[in-house]
Amino acid sequence: MIAHELRALLCVWTAEEIPVLLTKGFAMAEFEYPEASQRYYGDVDVVLPDDPAIVTRAVHLALAHGWRTDEHYADPGRWTHETAHLFSPSGHVRLDVHRFVISWTSGPQRHIRQITRSVWQESAVQEWRGLPVRRPSPVDQAVVTLILARTWGGDAGGLKAADYTDLQQLRTNHGLTVQALTDRADAFRARHTVRAFLRVCDPWRGAFTLGEPTARRTLLRGPLLDGRFTLGDVWMTRLCALPDRAAQMNRVFPHVRAGLQDARRGDSPGSTPHVRHASSPLRHAERLSLEAAGRWLTRLHRPWRPLGALHRERAYVTFRILREAGDDVDLVLGQSPQTGQTRVWIEDRHGIPDWYGDPRPTRNFREVKRWSSRPAHPDPHHP
Numbered sequence: 001m002i003a004h005e006l007r008a009l010l011c012v013w014t015a016e017e018i019p020v021l022l023t024k025g026f027a028m029a030e031f032e033y034p035e036a037s038q039r040y041y042g043d044v045d046v047v048l049p050d051d052p053a054i055v056t057r058a059v060h061l062a063l064a065h066g067w068r069t070d071e072h073y074a075d076p077g078r079w080t081h082e083t084a085h086l087f088s089p090s091g092h093v094r095l096d097v098h099r100f101v102i103s104w105t106s107g108p109q110r111h112i113r114q115i116t117r118s119v120w121q122e123s124a125v126q127e128w129r130g131l132p133v134r135r136p137s138p139v140d141q142a143v144v145t146l147i148l149a150r151t152w153g154g155d156a157g158g159l160k161a162a163d164y165t166d167l168q169q170l171r172t173n174h175g176l177t178v179q180a181l182t183d184r185a186d187a188f189r190a191r192h193t194v195r196a197f198l199r200v201c202d203p204w205r206g207a208f209t210l211g212e213p214t215a216r217r218t219l220l221r222g223p224l225l226d227g228r229f230t231l232g233d234v235w236m237t238r239l240c241a242l243p244d245r246a247a248q249m250n251r252v253f254p255h256v257r258a259g260l261q262d263a264r265r266g267d268s269p270g271s272t273p274h275v276r277h278a279s280s281p282l283r284h285a286e287r288l289s290l291e292a293a294g295r296w297l298t299r300l301h302r303p304w305r306p307l308g309a310l311h312r313e314r315a316y317v318t319f320r321i322l323r324e325a326g327d328d329v330d331l332v333l334g335q336s337p338q339t340g341q342t343r344v345w346i347e348d349r350h351g352i353p354d355w356y357g358d359p360r361p362t363r364n365f366r367e368v369k370r371w372s373s374r375p376a377h378p379d380p381h382h383p
């Protein structure tokens with residue numbers, strides 16, 4: 001189903017001469033493993049040129065063929081390394097559209113663009129299910145879309161289980177050598193990063209130290225030697241967002257407090273006396289800004305608890321904030337048939353929103369009750 005729906009969209013883009021680079025987990029599964037089922041992946045990742053006109057055209061073509069979007073594409077001023085998120089007609093495919101091949105927090109934008117441009121230049125066309133698609137070169141798949149993407153972004157200091165087998169498949173299929181990887185890394189000023197990664201994840205030596213504390217230190221040290229203070233870059237990005245976030249935090253504070261009270265009671269969310277009846281849907285950028293402000297305040301109220309343990313509080317708070325803003329969302333209470341454990345989450349008209357980030361609770365929890373932001377008896381003056 002995933003490959004079928006993706007292929008249909010790529011056919012449309014190809015016919016309209018929209019350049020597409022297929023990359024990361026899905027591409028690894030389809031091209032590098034004997035069977036695609038041997039390599040787990042979640043989202044599908046593609047790279048399009050860093051051009052708002054091209055991205056907008058690509059999204060509009062997808063919408064015309066039944067895909068959905070969260071509207072991230074519509075505000076280029078808020079783009080990160082991702083420019084759009086698309087969801088297939090069946091809901092089985094989430095397509096992340098990138099403009100850069102690595103995280104935008106990885107360093108100076110000029111350098112990130114240079115790396116992305118080089119990957120495009122070295123890419124090649126391959127046939128996939130009868131359709132010509134463009135993919136990064138094997139060495140760039142190893143160095144850039146695996147190693148640098150893992151160590152210069154939000155995953156800095158960590159490994160994923162598929163990292164070892166991905167490198168192993170690239171080594172076996174294309175005869176890659178350690179020397180080839182370090183030579184390519186030199187072109188990106190990333191030699192220490194690649195060497196550090198290979199010290200903890202190296203199929204040539206059979207070394208893989210997943211989850212060990214020493215591995216994290218090694219993975220963080222390599223980028224530092226290459227002039228990449230990755231964790232600092234992430235925090236710098238957060239600081240840049242602070243002025244807007246602070247203004248929104250002041251706006252949502254009463255609703256955060258009320259939402260936390262609702263969560264403690266664990267029952268029906270209280271009424272909101274002055275719900276805004278929006279004449280048009282809430283803009284996605286505003287929705288994200290409000291949700292992030294609520295999330296920050298929730299963390300400040302419960303600083304000793306990890307965000308993952310605050311699913312109940314976050315759900316009630318988010319529902320309160322978006323309901324007050326006039327957004328069309330539901331608060332859902334679910335219960336596990338096996339354990340009786342309960343969980344609360346947010347849904348919109350398409351299900352659990354991508355921006356919410358909760359890992360698909362509907363798989364493990366059966367819906368028990370639902371509260372809607374829509375009034376039971378709408379005001380006739382506000383259709």
